[in-house]
Amino acid sequence: MLQLRPISAECVARRAASACDSCGARAFSVCGGLAEQDLLRLDALAERINLRPGEALTRQGDPADHLFNITSGSVRVFGLMPDGRRQITGFLFSGDFLGLAAEADYAFSAEAIEPVTVCRFDAREYRALMLRTPALEAQLFRRMSHELTAARDQMMLLGRKTAVERLASFLLDLPTHDPARPTAPGHVRLPMTRSEIADYLGLTIETVSRALTRLKTTGVIRLLSLTELRIEQPDRLRAIAQGETRSCA
């Protein structure tokens, strides 16, 4: 498995390089705190897997046997109701972890959006390694803490924000999580479909489309293509996201 060694090194490098504004520096220092031998142990558990769009990493209800570290591409995490209603609870990008649950079964499904490469770990072995590696445990602790804060922000969005406010919040958040975003400031890549955005924001595709149009016609954003746009007026977009204006409602 020695040929796998570059994988976790790559994970660490990507996460360090990612400008996750709120946690970049911290994540880097934690990753940096992992000793060379810890990385080697991680590699021994790792398996590299390629997934095509739509293929599943985890399925709601299946035994939680694996942990994943996304190496490239993007992933949707979602739950389904019996009648097919879908709620996407998050998008994952390279550097993100998946499957960090204490439960025996996955509570949610995860599927590739774009072609994805992941680093897959056996959950039991990973947990055992974690117990022996405080730096790794601390790293995951911080990640879970950030995820929890993000989850609460998302509750605020879903419970109390209007359609336009939700979309504005989404457009501001997305590039801070996607290391594959374009380098030009204000440029946002949308690797997911309108349907996925809708299921993430608790809306329908039509409402997402209309909200985008409204932001476009008011000059706050410019659509460069279906999957790329530019934020023309960041301050106004922030104001809208926080509900500080009725000008766009």
Place this chain on the structure above:
Amino acid sequence: MLQLRPISAECVARRAASACDSCGARAFSVCGGLAEQDLLRLDALAERINLRPGEALTRQGDPADHLFNITSGSVRVFGLMPDGRRQITGFLFSGDFLGLAAEADYAFSAEAIEPVTVCRFDAREYRALMLRTPALEAQLFRRMSHELTAARDQMMLLGRKTAVERLASFLLDLPTHDPARPTAPGHVRLPMTRSEIADYLGLTIETVSRALTRLKTTGVIRLLSLTELRIEQPDRLRAIAQGETRSCA
């Protein structure tokens, strides 16, 4: 501070006694895994505080200097938007932890609903103790993991469920978290106001009231008083919560 010793023992006992259906057994074993000397160290950091309804444990934006363990009563955790819109992200009851964040500042506010007693820890000392106490770390790791799963379920509720489905889900969930619930099966205590329920479910008080009335008139629940009700048809309530019926829509 020796007189504080009973506090964490009490916390442990309460958590163990609570029939948190999904995690009760596990939480108990983890708490049981704490050695006597770990409990003593915890006590040395602990300070008992009483709060009256409406008083704050944490405030959005304040430095996150403390951790809390609720000993009795109930607490609302919430975020506010600039214009006053409120989203309650969770209710906490005796045995629950608060303030487990890696961030420097509290991201959300927490206030007492009923008269509350808490066990307050200095965050830095607690973290230091955690590093020296793997059992404590593992316990918190599990709790965070459960919270994360609960947060995702709540996203499903807020993003995709109807008003009646939200209320049904809430009534089923609440007693599994509230150790002070009445002992009679099917009895649910509502220590929070309609306004708090509304802000938790992403609705208005009027819609909460109407949804309760609908569940009452269809015979699924019976209102015993403003703050207490009985679930008459648990299976039907579960079906409604999962959206498996249109009979109540």
Place this chain on the structure above:
DNA sequence: CGCAGCCTTGACCATTATCAACGCTGGTGG
């Protein structure tokens, strides 16, 4: 070139929010 899939736009509808009035309940003071 044509088709399939996704996106946008429009017309209409439904759920829920808003506004308003009324009722209940518990505490206070005449």
Place this chain on the structure above:
DNA sequence: CCACCAGCGTTGATAATGGTCAAGGCTGCG
């Protein structure tokens, strides 16, 4: 002891946001 008041909850009428249904457009691929 009863009346009043304040606060919370319920109910009703109306309005608005977002959902549903439907048609048409764009884009990329065979």
